Amino acid sequence: EPEVTQTPSHQVTQMGQEVILRCVPISNHLYFYWYRQILGQKVEFLVSFYNNEISEKSEIFDDQFSVERPDGSNFTLKIRSTKLEDSAMYFCASRMSQNNEQFFGPGTRLTVL
Amino acid sequence: KNEVEQSPQNLTAQEGEFITINCSYSVGISALHWLQQHPGGGIVSLFMLSSGKKKHGRLIATINIQEKHSSLHITASHPRDSAVYICAVISSSGGSQGNLIFGKGTKLSVKP
Numbered sequence: 001e002p003e004v005t006q007t008p009s010h011q012v013t014q015m016g017q018e019v020i021l022r023c024v025p026i027s028n029h030l031y032f033y034w035y036r037q038i039l040g041q042k043v044e045f046l047v048s049f050y051n052n053e054i055s056e057k058s059e060i061f062d063d064q065f066s067v068e069r070p071d072g073s074n075f076t077l078k079i080r081s082t083k084l085e086d087s088a089m090y091f092c093a094s095r096m097s098q099n100n101e102q103f104f105g106p107g108t109r110l111t112v113l
Numbered sequence: 114k115n116e117v118e119q120s121p122q123n124l125t126a127q128e129g130e131f132i133t134i135n136c137s138y139s140v141g142i143s144a145l146h147w148l149q150q151h152p153g154g155g156i157v158s159l160f161m162l163s164s165g166k167k168k169h170g171r172l173i174a175t176i177n178i179q180e181k182h183s184s185l186h187i188t189a190s191h192p193r194d195s196a197v198y199i200c201a202v203i204s205s206s207g208g209s210q211g212n213l214i215f216g217k218g219t220k221l222s223v224k225p
Contacts, residue, residue: 042216042217043156043215048211050210056210058212089154095211100161101146101158103158104148104156104157104158106154109154
């Protein structure tokens with residue numbers, strides 16, 4: 001069964017460093033999302049991506065964040081200069097169309113020291 | 114103000130019990146998801162529904178659009194059902210691109 005994959009599963013970085021979180025959505029899906037979950041809190045929306053551009057972003061998704069779909073299969077989230085408060089689980093999700101459910105990747109746990 | 118509220122926050126049940134988790138939302142929606150989050154953190158979609166009722170095995174999800182309320186039921190609960198169950202909605206507002214608005218989750222523990 002096709003699934004969304006994410007790498008790495010766990011990333012530890014120093015404050016101020018750049019990180020890139022990678023996702024491979026399901027191959028025939030057209031809508032892509034990044035969410036994050038700070039430990040002990042609810043999942044929050046970061047950004048949605050469709051037709052090679054950002055379609056919606058939350059107030060969390062500031063200038064430090066960017067997304068890219070560089071090669072038609074990978075979907076990346078870059079954090080330019082990480083802060084302590086960026087420590088969280090980051091989930092990628094994808095879906096085929098507006099009427100279909102979203103499928104989630106296993107998440108990347110980001111720890112900023 | 115939380116747009117998606119779940120109750121209860123925590124639920125402990127004995128194996129075999131019938132379980133109900135409730136979700137109320139305050140925004141207009143195009144669809145509602147019930148998700149399961151395992152202790153390791155992974156999220157699995159259980160149901161997506163926009164009206165009526167869906168059933169999958171021992172799980173049943175219902176939604177009442179007029180009352181802005183959904184329930185997730187688990188029949189004959191089992192310890193392997195222990196997880197966090199999350200209600201999430203897709204807003205029907207014009208700008209929404211299908212992103213989910215999440216509730217805080219209900220932590221279910223089923224004792225043998």
